[in-house]
Amino acid sequence: MTTMPERTAEQDLPYDVFSRACPSRGTLEHVTGRWGALTLGALFEGSFRFNELRRRVDGVSEKMLSQTLHALERDGLVHREAQPTNPPRVDYELTPLGREVAERLVGLIEFVEGRMGDVLGARARYDETRGGR
Template sequence: MSQASARVNGMSVFDPECTSRSVLEHATGRWGSLALAALTDGPLRFAEVRRAVNGISDRMLSQTLQRLHSDGLISRTELSTIPPRVEYELTGIGRPIADRIVDLIDAIYEQLPAIVTHQRSRDQAESGNPVEAGQL
């Protein structure tokens, strides 16, 4: 991406004061990207998002969902049921961003064999043990 292509209305993601920086951080951070990807199949309750994003604490998930909601990427709907339920869903703003995150995840999966091979080669080189053909 060139700096010119990252500019919209005079703003640039490369400018530390640009609002897009915090949105980019929220959407593509460790938990934000996984939460957005989990919501691509439809609305989910908090516990369902937590199960989908395995390994996240309740506190971190709550903070992540609050940030995504404050950026307008997801909606939060309180349902008047007993017990009360809250559902999270992608908004019109969040849908194209989540779809691109899923595309990125797909690209990573496609390249994963090559990535693993590279990581093993690097690890072997750093440990001083050369990698022999067929060892990977």
Template sequence: MDRSHTVSRDGRFDVLAEACPTRQVVNRIGDRWSLLVLYALEHGTLRFQQLRRSVDGVSQKMLTQTLRNLERDGLVRREVFASVPPRVEYSLTELGKGLARRVRGIREWAYEHMDEIEGARVSYDARA
């Protein structure tokens, strides 16, 4: 693979380059449901329906897809217990916990600045 389009001059990954593999990670983090699932699982292991109730507005299909993607990326662990009916639990891996810690900062920033953001929106909408 020609890495000239995936790395910067100093040899590091360049997320701004379309072919850079780190862009897939950024896309996953930027996905609406992924962030919310990471937040829900930050507090501990949950079963599918518990997650669905925790993440208000997510459909069963989107939650399933999101969990599969997070599991594929090594961020979420899916554990199936042989019982009747089968029980499935989801939890963050160590990698997922590390990401969740960083995402927490974004969430806290949003909480802290929501009034300013709302004010900016009102001003923008009034001008438009």
């Protein structure tokens, strides 16, 4: 018979990201940080090997992508599949939870991309009134 793991006191608390001690802050940081958001957005397109993902997320260093993937895997958003081949093949894909998160992020990404004309106009107006940047 399989038993359910015991719940910790932390798991029974209501989560409030505005509270300094809330563990959701770390996950929010992983998801909304530059590399986390871009990695999740890329993985929303499908499964990637490490170097494919690195090329897709232009500008991320190998070290930063590795750290980002570890954090997202730990949070249960990314699944790492290592194939026992020579050389080893490792694929990354979203978990069901990661897919839910990425779907929301992709909506935000598409919104921001679609409104960049407005953003660039606002920046230009701001810079004109403040003596440039």
